[in-house]
Amino acid sequence: MMSELNPFIKIRRDLHQIPEIGLLEFKTHAYLMDYITALPQEYLEIIEWETAIIVRVRGKVGAKTIGWRTDIDGLPVSEETGLPFKSIHPNQMHACGHDVHMSIALGLLTYFSEHQGQNHLVFLFQPAEENASGGKLLYDAGVLDAWMPDEFYALHVQPNLKVGQIGTKVGTLFAGTCTIQAKFSGKSGHAAYPHEANDMIVAASQFVNQIQTIISRNVDPIEGAVITLGTFHAGTTGNIISGEASLTGTIRTLTPEMSRLMQERVRQVAHGIEQSYQCQVELILEQGGYYPVVNTEKETTALIDFMKDHSKVDFISSPTAMTGEDFGYLLDKTPGAMFWLGVDSPYGLHHSMMSPKEEAIPLAIEVLEAFLTMKIN
Numbered sequence: 152m153m154s155e156l157n158p159f160i161k162i163r164r165d166l167h168q169i170p171e172i173g174l175l176e177f178k179t180h181a182y183l184m185d186y187i188t189a190l191p192q193e194y195l196e197i198i199e200w201e202t203a204i205i206v207r208v209r210g211k212v213g214a215k216t217i218g219w220r221t222d223i224d225g226l227p228v229s230e231e232t233g234l235p236f237k238s239i240h241p242n243q244m245h246a247c248g249h250d251v252h253m254s255i256a257l258g259l260l261t262y263f264s265e266h267q268g269q270n271h272l273v274f275l276f277q278p279a280e281e282n283a284s285g286g287k288l289l290y291d292a293g294v295l296d297a298w299m300p301d302e303f304y305a306l307h308v309q310p311n312l313k314v315g316q317i318g319t320k321v322g323t324l325f326a327g328t329c330t331i332q333a334k335f336s337g338k339s340g341h342a343a344y345p346h347e348a349n350d351m352i353v354a355a356s357q358f359v360n361q362i363q364t365i366i367s368r369n370v371d372p373i374e375g376a377v378i379t380l381g382t383f384h385a386g387t388t389g390n391i392i393s394g395e396a397s398l399t400g401t402i403r404t405l406t407p408e409m410s411r412l413m414q415e416r417v418r419q420v421a422h423g424i425e426q427s428y429q430c431q432v433e434l435i436l437e438q439g440g441y442y443p444v445v446n447t448e449k450e451t452t453a454l455i456d457f458m459k460d461h462s463k464v465d466f467i468s469s470p471t472a473m474t475g476e477d478f479g480y481l482l483d484k485t486p487g488a489m490f491w492l493g494v495d496s497p498y499g500l501h502h503s504m505m506s507p508k509e510e511a512i513p514l515a516i517e518v519l520e521a522f523l524t525m526k527i528n
């Protein structure tokens with residue numbers, strides 16, 4: 152006889168099929184709301200804001216509030232896992248594991264809807280972690296004002312760790328990010344008459360190569376930083392010189408000072424390209440709310456001690472990673488910690504074949520039920 156599928160793995164598979172890009176998570180929002188409103192409501196209060204959902208589990212005393220945050224958006228990736236429950240939305244995929252994050256949060260909320268603690272527990276289902284800093288948007292709109300947690304916690308799946316491994320560190324866990332958009336405008340023309348045109352594929356390619364030297368020549372190698380350009384669009388066909396090119400990318404740094412330095416150098420390089428290729432470069436650099444994720448000492452040390460003592464957890468001391476996370480913005484406002492949850496996938500985050508091991512879901516729910524129970528009592 153086939154064993155029954157764990158209900159939160161089933162939920163993960165449902166959510167995996169309907170990934171949506173940040174701020175457009177309408178089906179995801181509806182799925183989450185259907186589930187949440189079907190739970191026992193005695194201790195629950197719910198706020199909806201755009202596609203976000205905030206649920207408070209009222210504590211008996213409510214002297215403080217502990218927060219748990221999950222993100223809910225997907226990525227513009229065409230899924231290639233071949234899974235029977237693969238995305239039904241073309242060119243959209245939960246390639247960053249937010250389906251797993253949501254099902255764990257629902258598992259925890261299910262438990263706490265029937266196990267009231269002394270203190271309040273707030274669950275934030277947050278949109279647009281990947282593209283528009285949903286955490287910042289809702290914080291700045293005052294959505295969390297009445298229920299702002301005294302401590303905030305969140306996890307992120309980590310394909311490089313095994314199921315059962317949990318990793319984090321005190322201090323900077325993830326980098327701060329700044330997005331790059333660059334549009335190059337020159338003059339199109341016939342492939343055979345380059346002297347009568349102004350080729351933006353050549354100009355933009357120089358920009359791509361030159362900004363990489365910022366990493367090798369301007370950044371202190373001990374501190375480190377990243378520049379990645381993820382898109383490069385130009386041209387229409389092989390025998391027409393392209394008069395336009397557009398690039399998008401991201402700068403990753405560990406300090407605001409380094410971010411400022413790199414942004415300044417990117418601007419200078421863009422200006423130099425304008426001079427040497429006699430073209431226009433429209434450059435937009437945007438930091439949004441992707442501050443470095445800085446885990447606070449007291450809360451993270453307590454979390455690490457808890458994980459080290461838990462029989463089902465193999466705690467791993469994690470190095471700082473150059474991933475970004477807008478949870479950094481919320482941790483700038485209130486103490487707390489983010490940590491990696493091992494899901495053991497041969498393909499990494501943002502890959503079209505990323506496929507987390509689902510056993511991590513019930514395990515995380517069990518461990519985090521105990522952690523949050525300790526926190527609210």
Ligand SMILES: CC(=O)N[C@@H](CCC[C@H](N)C(=O)O)C(=O)O
Nearest residue numbers: 281282328329401441474475476
């Ligand atoms: C965990 C993760 O993969 N997060 C994203 C966050 C993106 C931030 C921003 N939109 C950017 O592109 O820099 C990441 O790419 O690290």
